[in-house]
Amino acid sequence: MELEGRHCVVTGGAGFVGSHVVDRLVAMGNEVTVIDDLSTGDLANIAPHLARGCVRFIEGDVCDPDAMERAMRGAEVVIHMAVACVRASINYPRLVHDVNATGTLVACQAALQNGVERFVYVSSSEVYGGAHYVPVDEDHPLNPTNVYGASKAAGEMYALATWRTHGLPAMVVRFFNVYGPREHCEGIPAEVIPRFVLRVLAGQPPIIFGNGEQTRDYTWVDDSVAGLIAATKCDALVGDIVHLGRGQETSVNTLAQLVLQKLGREDLEPIYLGSDRPGDVPRLRANTAKARNLFGFDPQVSVEEGLDRFIAWVQEYGPEPVAWAERQAVENW
DSSP: OOOSSOEEEEETTTSHHHHHHHHHHHHTTOEEEEEEOOSSOOGGGGHHHHHHTOEEEEEOOTTOHHHHHHHTTTOSEEEEOOOOOTTHHHHOHHHHHIIIIIHHHHHHHHHHHTTOSEEEEEEEGGGGOSOSSSSBOTTSOOOOSSHHHHHHHHHHHHHHHHHHHHOOOEEEEEEOOEEOTTOOOSSTTOOHHHHHHHHHHTTOOOEESTTSOOEEOOEEHHHHHHHHHHHHHOGGGTTOEEEEOOOOOEEHHHHHHHHHHHTTOTTSOOEEOOSOOTTOOOOOOBOOHHHHHHHOOOOOOOHHHHHHHHHHHHHHHSOOHHHHHHHOOOOOO
8 A cells, every 4th residue: 555645543653663653654744643641652752743733642542442533533544553561561460451452452443443444553572472493483373471472462363353354454563672762761661772871871880680691683763663664555464464673683691792892881791680580581583584575674774783873862862871870770670
């Protein structure tokens, strides 16, 4: 399908990745509605679009059928990104289930009611749990190790079941560890890369849970968003699933050393706290052959280059590192 001049809805569009998706859709000449409860999103992320009047914002909960139905009136494309994060699932499993699973069912029903032409559910590599083999392809068994992964898998099933039963043109896109500007650095949503960078900038060593040999497929946000837009346009993906990752496996230990090198603080030794994260996944790396073959997905930014870009962004726009470090509690989720 064409994706220019459309009415698009982005749930969670004031969040980290969601706001980058909004940027891209606006640049393509689309009319965009964002619905977000601002529990982790920030209106500052989409403020320029709001000031120009090219984005409509609704503060609302994805579990609220009335709010979702209202947000999707007249919509042609829905990109469903609203999410409660993996770390929240340890202490707030019911909340994470409600947002990720029930919220997705509500979104599917609202989209169906409004005759949406394309529904894109943005899922996560966490649905796999620990990989039985790498690189992980779309046929790898689902074996989530935490409520977050299980709830994202449930959301996938709801989206595809709504396609099979009711004909909602839905697809599933599985992201692998997206990072970049606007990434969460405070509280429960804070991710490992911002935490490492800000701690080192504050003169403190990275903190690693477990032995640091856990691997992830860190993917620069612009590459992820470019892939998401291409997937949304791909008619062959309706009723199907695709991966969007860099295809580069990086351990937490390697990540910490790269940050220390790039910031010139190799005198700092990482602190190992011993206990693994509850339900942590030991290894992930995406097989992106399907995305490459279907719509030419070709991520450009290596982890090394991405860290350079992210560090530069944090130094210009991020929080003051010492004050940030004083606010952060060190806890294993």
